[in-house]
Amino acid sequence: MMNAEIFDCDVLVIGGGGAGAMAAIWAAKEAKQVALVEKGVFGKAGCTVMGAFSMCAAFGYADPSDNPSRHFEDTIRGGRFINRQDLVDLYTREAPDRVMELVSYGAHFDLENGRLHQAMMEGHSLPRACHYDRRTGPMIMGTLARQVRKTPAVRVFEEIVIIDIGMSAAGPHYAIGVHWADTKFIVFRAKAIVVTTGGGAQVYKNNTTSLDNTGDGISLMFEMGVELADMEFVQFYPTTVCSPKLPGLGPTATAFLRLRTGARLYNARGENFMDQEMPGWRFQATRDRLSQAIYKEIAEGRGTPNGGVYLDITHLPLDTIRREYEIGNYYKKLLSIGVDISQRPIETKVSAHFFMGGARVNERGETNIPGLFAGGEAVSGYHGANRLGGNALSEILVSGSRAGQYAAIWAGSSTGQGDRKWVNERLSAWEEKILEWQGRKSGLRPIEGKRKIQEIMWESAGVVRDGAKMEKGLSLLADLKEESKTRLAVTSGKKFNREILDVFELSHMIRISTIILRSALMRQESRGAHYRLDFPFPDNKKWLTNIVLQKSGEDVNLRAEKVLLTHMVPEE
Amino acid sequence: MMPTEDICKIKILRFDPEREPSSFIQEYEIPFQKENTILDSLYYIYKHVDPTLAFRGSCFAGGWCNVCAVKVNGKSLLACKHFAEKEMTIEPFPGYPVLRDLIVDYQADIKKKGGRS
Numbered sequence: 087m088m089n090a091e092i093f094d095c096d097v098l099v100i101g102g103g104g105a106g107a108m109a110a111i112w113a114a115k116e117a118k119q120v121a122l123v124e125k126g127v128f129g130k131a132g133c134t135v136m137g138a139f140s141m142c143a144a145f146g147y148a149d150p151s152d153n154p155s156r157h158f159e160d161t162i163r164g165g166r167f168i169n170r171q172d173l174v175d176l177y178t179r180e181a182p183d184r185v186m187e188l189v190s191y192g193a194h195f196d197l198e199n200g201r202l203h204q205a206m207m208e209g210h211s212l213p214r215a216c217h218y219d220r221r222t223g224p225m226i227m228g229t230l231a232r233q234v235r236k237t238p239a240v241r242v243f244e245e246i247v248i249i250d251i252g253m254s255a256a257g258p259h260y261a262i263g264v265h266w267a268d269t270k271f272i273v274f275r276a277k278a279i280v281v282t283t284g285g286g287a288q289v290y291k292n293n294t295t296s297l298d299n300t301g302d303g304i305s306l307m308f309e310m311g312v313e314l315a316d317m318e319f320v321q322f323y324p325t326t327v328c329s330p331k332l333p334g335l336g337p338t339a340t341a342f343l344r345l346r347t348g349a350r351l352y353n354a355r356g357e358n359f360m361d362q363e364m365p366g367w368r369f370q371a372t373r374d375r376l377s378q379a380i381y382k383e384i385a386e387g388r389g390t391p392n393g394g395v396y397l398d399i400t401h402l403p404l405d406t407i408r409r410e411y412e413i414g415n416y417y418k419k420l421l422s423i424g425v426d427i428s429q430r431p432i433e434t435k436v437s438a439h440f441f442m443g444g445a446r447v448n449e450r451g452e453t454n455i456p457g458l459f460a461g462g463e464a465v466s467g468y469h470g471a472n473r474l475g476g477n478a479l480s481e482i483l484v485s486g487s488r489a490g491q492y493a494a495i496w497a498g499s500s501t502g503q504g505d506r507k508w509v510n511e512r513l514s515a516w517e518e519k520i521l522e523w524q525g526r527k528s529g530l531r532p533i534e535g536k537r538k539i540q541e542i543m544w545e546s547a548g549v550v551r552d553g554a555k556m557e558k559g560l561s562l563l564a565d566l567k568e569e570s571k572t573r574l575a576v577t578s579g580k581k582f583n584r585e586i587l588d589v590f591e592l593s594h595m596i597r598i599s600t601i602i603l604r605s606a607l608m609r610q611e612s613r614g615a616h617y618r619l620d621f622p623f624p625d626n627k628k629w630l631t632n633i634v635l636q637k638s639g640e641d642v643n644l645r646a647e648k649v650l651l652t653h654m655v656p657e658e
Numbered sequence: 659m660m661p662t663e664d665i666c667k668i669k670i671l672r673f674d675p676e677r678e679p680s681s682f683i684q685e686y687e688i689p690f691q692k693e694n695t696i697l698d699s700l701y702y703i704y705k706h707v708d709p710t711l712a713f714r715g716s717c718f719a720g721g722w723c724n725v726c727a728v729k730v731n732g733k734s735l736l737a738c739k740h741f742a743e744k745e746m747t748i749e750p751f752p753g754y755p756v757l758r759d760l761i762v763d764y765q766a767d768i769k770k771k772g773g774r775s
Contacts, residue, residue, distance in 0.1 A: 127764070130723040131716050224722060267757065296716045296723065331693040334720035334739045533705050579676050582712040582758045584704060 090262075090271040090513055095121040095241075096497040098261055098276035099490065100248050101303055103132030105462025105482040106282035107230035108184075109490030113280070114239035116494035121274055122234065123243045123263060125283075125298050125587075129231030133284055133295050133463070137223025138336045140207050140215035140476030143181035148204035148213040154178040156212060159654060161477060164209040164372050165442075165470020166614040166624065167656045168316070168632055168649050173467045175653060176449050177484045184483035185216055193229040194218050196413075207345065207475040209372040215476040220335075220342070220414025226479060246272060249590050250512050251279065251306050256502025257457050260509045262516065266587060269520065269580040273509055277497035278457045280489045281307055282482075285441030285463040286598045287320065288591075290548070291540040292437040294323050294337035298591075303464045305594035307445050308601065308637055312453045315466040315632045315647075316443035317598070318605035318616045321473055322549045323439035324376035325351075328394035330425055330432070335416070340434040343397045343427065344368060345475075347410050350398040350431075351380075353388035359395075374472040374615045377436045381549040390433045398431035436549055440478060442469040442615065443605070446634060451489025457496055461489035466632070471614025520576075523589055529575035532588035538566055539595050547602050552619040560603045567596050601642065605633045608644050626656055666690035666742055668699060670711070671749040672759050681756070684708075690744055697726050697737035700748070700760070712759040713737075727751040728760050 096117035099109045102124030110122040124131055144157035157178040162169050185202070189195070195218050196203045206213040218225045234240050246263040253259045261274040286301020287293040308314055325341045332339050343349040348368045352358045360367040363379055371379070380395050390396060399407060407428045411417035420427055445453050445460040447467065452459055462482040469477060546559025570592065576585040611625040612618050631646040666688050673681040686703050694702070700713050717723040718738050726737040729749040737748075754762035763769075 126716050127714070127723075127725050130725050136717055136719060136722050294719075297718060298716055329693075331695075331741075332720070333695050333741065336719045336722060531709065533709070537705075577709040579674070579710060581674070581676055582761050583710075584712060585709050 089517070090273045092273045092275060093121055093241075093243075094275050095119040096277050097121070097280060097490065097493045098123065098274045098278075099280045099282060100261065101125075101132070101281065101283035101462070101464070102128045102242070103282065103284055103462060103482070104134035104226060104230060104479065105464075105486030105489075106280070107227070107234050108483050108486030109280045109282055109461055109493070110234050110240045111230070111237060112487040112490035113494040114237045115491065117497055118239060120240045121243060121276065122240055123246050123248060123261075123274065125247050125302070126245060128234075128242050128244050129227055131296065131298055133299055134479070134482065135223045135227045136294070136296060136336060137226065137479045138220050138338055139217050139222055139342070140205065141185065141217065141222055141226070141479035142207065142210065142214045142474070142476035143185045143216060143480050144178060144214050145182050145202060145204065147198070147201045152212040152214055154181075157181070157210075157214060160210050161474055162470070162654050164472055164474040166472055167470065167626075167630060167651070168613065169470030170467030171650065171653045172449055177468055177481050180484045181480040184487060185480060188226060188229055188483070191229050191233045194225055206369055208369050209474040210369075210476070220416060222479065243272070247587055247590055248302070248306065249516060251310055252505060252508045252512065253279075253310060253455050253458055254502060254505045255456065257500035258502065258504040259457055260504060262509065262512055264586065264590075266582055269583065269586055271513055271516070273513075275504060277500035278459065278493035280451070280493045281445065281458070281460040281464050282462045282486055282489070283464050285444070286595065287438040287440065289539055289543045289595050289599045289602070290320075290438035291544040292326075292435065294326055294437045294439045300591040300595050301441070301598035302591065302594045303460070304441070304444050305597040307453065307458070307460065307464075308597060308635070310455060310458070311637055312455055312458065313446040314444060314601065314635045315446045316470070316605075317441075317601045317635060318609050318633060319442035319471050319614055320438055320547070320602065321373055321440040321442060321615050322377040322436050324373055324380050324436055325397060325434040326437040328390070328433040328435035329392040332420065332423065332425065334419060334423070337437065340397055340432055342416060343399055343432065347399055347402060347406065350396075350401065352396050352398065353383045354390050355388055357388070359383055372472055372474065373439075374617075377549050377615075378617050381436050385550065392433050392435075394433040394435035396431040397434050399427055400429060400431065402428070404428050440473055442466065442471065442473055447485075447489070449488065450492035451485060452492065457500065459489040459493040459496075461485035471616060520586070523574050523576040524578050526573070526575035529573040530569055531575060532585055532592045535566060535570055535574070535592045536588060536595060539563070539592075539599055542566075543599050543602070547599070547606055550617055550619060551606055553607065556603050556607050560600065560607075563596060563600050563603070567600075570596065601635055604642055604644060605635060608633055608646070630656070664690050665744070666699060667745045668703070669747045670759070671747075672711075673756050674710070674758055690742070694742050695720075695738050696728070696730055696740055696742050696746065696748070699742045699746075700737060712761050714761055
């Protein structure tokens with residue numbers, strides 16, 4: 087094989103966040119050799135480490151009437167009835183087992199009477215969020231990374247970006263990666279592939295995600311002909327850090343004020359707009375409703391000087407604040423950076439947070455392409471039109487473990503020789519492409535392309551959408567795509583060249599942004615996180631459907647498929 | 659010209675063996691913005707001044723991923739957890755072999771002990 091190291095494995099897992107780590111651990115129960123490829127530093131990159139607090143599973147510890155059926159009902163209601171009910175059913179049933187699996191690997195949780203403490207989260211009817219000291223994500227990811235390192239069948243590859251995947255009918259399949267350290271190619275030959283690369287909220291100017299969250303896997307799968315669904319549904323987190331900045335506490339730190347003790351939420355005029363719209367909103371207002379309400383205040387000129395609204399707990403007694411915000415040293419950490427939440431309100435804003443859409447998979451994590459599996463935020467179906475708080479960290483465990491397990495079973499039956507010719511052709515093509523980019527002395531820098539996308543998407547596919555804005559967004563994206571074909575310029579140098587990462591990420595961001603807008607234009611109603619001024623109401627007669635997209639030549643095929651209401655139907 | 663109080667002067671200890679065999683100090687001047695973290699400043703330089711500057715950064719949120727550890731004005735810290743100062747000298751995190759600019763080989767000690775990467 088030309089100029090490239092090659093690694094043979096039974097299962098290749100692309101993406102080393104929580105879903106990928108689970109996939110690798112579960113694949114290794116069956117498979118002899120598993121490769122886990124991570125774009126950044128394994129155990130640290132991705133969004134799992136950024137999960138601050140909640141991981142929901144219906145143990146029924148806090149309230150014995152809780153059970154997976156209640157969790158199922160909350161998740162479907164929160165998802166506005168377009169979740170895949172078969173997937174939500176298995177997710178809510180298996181979540182407690184997967185959380186206990188983490189405990190068996192050494193995970194810590196905050197306890198109450200010797201059992202996992204369960205906190206209340208918005209949109210859930212009962213308290214079921216497991217947590218650890220406002221460091222739940224780092225704790226989970228640290229635990230999973232240690233477990234992966236302890237698993238002899240798993241080999242971890244770090245700081246490698248996968249740029250191309252080629253599937254052949256009988257396998258094995260190929261994935262081409264580029265080492266960030268030296269821009270050298272590496273080829274993975276695998277009997278089955280699992281994609282767990284997360285979402286792509288980095289396409290929005292305001293976002294809460296890690297820098298690497300650029301939709302690579304969703305974009306690569308789309309290019310290969312994988313069916314995607316629900317791409318119009320992007321979760322906007324209602325209360326993220328705005329002013330003051332709170333380094334060290336995470337982008338969603340301000341949400342703790344409303345969830346932990348209940349905070350007053352008001353606009354620049356001091357109006358408690360949620361109290362009027364939805365009494366009891368603290369736990370009832372899901373992220374879609376709250377984001378849209380806050381965005382409306384700001385859009386109509388009632389926002390704060392820094393473009394947010396206020397969260398305020400100054401009415402609470404100081405000893406209550408001290409006690410309730412002892413967790414994670416929250417109160418004292420804020421004091422140490424000069425922010426006294428007992429004395430002043432905090433400005434908070436709306437930011438892109440999570441993709442509900444992604445690859446269409448079945449309960450085994452299989453896509454429509456044989457041998458290709460996916461899990462975690464890169465798949466659709468679990469969260470419908472709006473994800474409930476705390477459902478991500480537990481869902482990625484369930485969907486990741488399933489994808490890994492079934493990929494390994496699939497790998498056992500793979501017999502083919504693969505398509506070496508494809509690999510050699512693609513390697514030459516990519517080598518030429520990199521030479522072309524680096525040969526251009528001036529032109530479009532990839533980071534400038536990324537900035538343009540973030541502006542375009544925030545304006546055209548943000549919290550509040552309408553047909554005309556989305557059409558304009560699509561046309562701007564098409565211009566950027568054209569420009570990127572002929573004008574991209576990347577600085578020379580092969581060692582840890584950030585522009586090499588950015589240039590690949592840019593192509594994925596253009597692709598997924600286009601897909602989001604195409605889906606959003608097709609859905610002529612408002613539902614969950616998809617809110618359109620020109621179609622402001624949900625329409626259950628016409629739109630209890632999933633929009634399914636698939637690549638067709640240079641274009642996209644879109645079709646609406648009816649949701650199967652197997653367990654639960656919308657209340658009238 | 660920017661008024662001097664609005665300028666952030668940053669000296670970075672750089673190492674780029676493809677261009678220059680030994681390390682060197684490079685000075686940058688960027689606008690000083692209140693509440694910008696040190697990592698924000700590095701990213702600003704990459705975006706607007708010098709695309710060849712190499713550093714690690716992922717969460718940008720203050721100590722969740724911990725990959726942006728560097729030494730600033732003599733103190734080891736996470737670049738995303740601290741606000742930028744008006745004058746900073748930024749060096750790679752001490753104790754590890756430098757691969758390029760602010761990027762160190764954090765696995766060096768694991769590899770030395772014969773562990774799996």
